[in-house]
Amino acid sequence: MPPEQTAETLTPPAPTSHGRYRDVFAVREFRAVFAAHLLSMLGLIVSEIALSVLVYDLTGSPLMSALAFALGFLPYVVGGTLLAGVADRFPARRVLVVCDLVCAGCVALMVTPGASIAVLLTLRCCLAVVSPVFAGTRMATLADVLGDGDLFVLGRSLLRITAQSSLLVGYGLGGLLLTMVTPRHALLITVGTFLASATLLRCGTRHRPARARDGGSALVTDSLKGAREVLADRRTRVLLLLFWVPPMFTVAPEALAAPYADDLGVGSTxxxxxxxxxxxxxxxxxxxxxxxxxxAARERIALPLVCLTPLPYLGYALRPGLATSLLLLLVSGAGSAYTLGLDQWFVRAVPEGLRGRAMTLLTAGLMTVQGVGMALAGVAAEFAGVTATVTGAGVLGTACCALLAVQARRTEGRDGADHHVTGR
Known part of the structure; x- marks a missing residue:
């Protein structure tokens, strides 16, 4: 670590510097953001499990239980488009704290005695509407906390790693927790995690003014206008698609894991x-x-990795056993390292005044296309079978990613020009 940096660094290094993960944790505000992210992620995951079990206990319907889980994806597009302006029109710390408090309030209402299924599902939708606003605001704030250079990329990477790890740990902890307490008591615990996250963000980050002025327009109008401005720029549009398209295809094996495990006869393990x-x-x-x-190396490998990420799924055409299937999935997952290069391009391409709305749109689109990808994989598997569907996802995904990579090359080098010329 350079000698001028201490364990309580407040100002991130210059954008051109090469950082390390330990340099990111040296920034005090990031430590608060990271801890809050971990708490809110675990809280959200446990609440999803507990709510799906609670709905099943109340209805005895697998469909209603699955619907409670699926509603975590569908409303993302609503919050990500109609409420995206919140991320830029209000101070970031206030938005983050209020979002956590809203989530805590929604979960607290879920445990109210006599809450109907309609109320539970409505509250679940509210959580999903708030989530992209929170995530987009936090992503935009990272550029303020860490600068828009390498530390921003590493900070985003750490949050993604935490999210993936939370899925692995959270589902296990959630299942274990429900063996000891009722679903309603588990939901009460998640209220505490959201409140703790709000406290960390309020006390651990400093106040920053809003990025954009109100301008007198309604929030929804401003949000839609921001989305149009973000999507109107060719470079930004291509980068958004590079974030969205690969996951839409790579979720196919995850969506079809249960029937595939049944075909292989490998059981729950x-x-x-x-x-x-x-x-x-x-x-x-x-x-x-x-x-x-x-x-520089991360940026060089970004586009090749984008094209290679769905490619291992072609191996499903050979009807592999469990060991080979796991290897194919591991290789495909490792290809997701392309996001580090895309993060750097995206933060350079988007003007600061639109950063919150752009990040919110990115988050909402990412969650939405994954939900769509899972649904399409399920429909295709009904007609073509699991192995043919995953193989097809590999073929189509690779072709689409290759086309997007060509477009990204054609717009390369315009990040700085777009920012200064358009002023958007």
Whole structure:
């Protein structure tokens, strides 16, 4: 670590510097953001499990239980488009704290005695509407806390790694927790995690003014206008698609893990391994790229990795056994290291006044396309079978990613020009 940096660094290094993960943790505000992210992620995951179990206990319907879980994806597009302006029109710390308090309030209402199924599902939708606003605001704030250079990329990487790890740990802890307490008591615990996250963000980050002025327009109008401005720029539009398109195809094996495990006859243990392989590969790939590669190298490999990420799914055409399937998923997950290069391009391409809305749109689109990808994989598997569907996802995904990579090359070098010329 350079001698001018201390354990309580407040000002991040210059954007051109090469950082390390330990340099990110040296920034005091990031430590608060990171801890709050971990708490809110675990709280959200446990609440999803507890709510789905609670709905099943109340209705006895697997469909209603699955619907309670699926509603975590669908309303993202609403919050990400109609409420995106919140991220830029209000001070970031206030937005983050209020979002956590809203989530805590929604979960607290879920445990109210006599709450109907309609109320529970409505509150679940409210959580999903708030989530992209919170995530987009936090992503934009990272650029303020860490600068828009390498530390921003590494900070984003750490939050993604935490999210993937939380999925692996959270589902296990949630299941274990529900063996000891009722679903309603588990929901009460998640209220505490959201409140703790709000406290960390309020006390651990400093106040910063809003990025954009109100301008007198309604929030929804401003949000839609911001989305149009973000999507109107060709470079930014291509980068958004590069974030969105690969996951839409790579979620196919995850969506079809249960029937595939049944086809292989590997039982619940095999199913668990199939569900874990992709996130484990993702964490390993991000850690390697973040710790071992310099920023220029991450940007050089970004587009090749985008094209290669769906490619291992072609191996499903050979009807592999469990071990080979796990290897294919691990390799595909490791390819997700392309996001480190895309993060740097995206933060350079988006003007600061639109950063919150752009990040919120990115988050909402990412969650939405994953939900769409899972649904499409399920429909395709009904007609073509699991192996043919995953293989097809590999073929189509690779072709789409290659086309997007060509477009990204054509717009390369315009990040700085777009920012200064358009002023958007």
């Amino acid at each position: 095999g199913l668990g391994l199939l569900m874990c392989a992709l996130p484990v590969g993702t964490v390993a790939g991000e850690l390697f790229a973040g710790a071992r590669l310099r920023p």
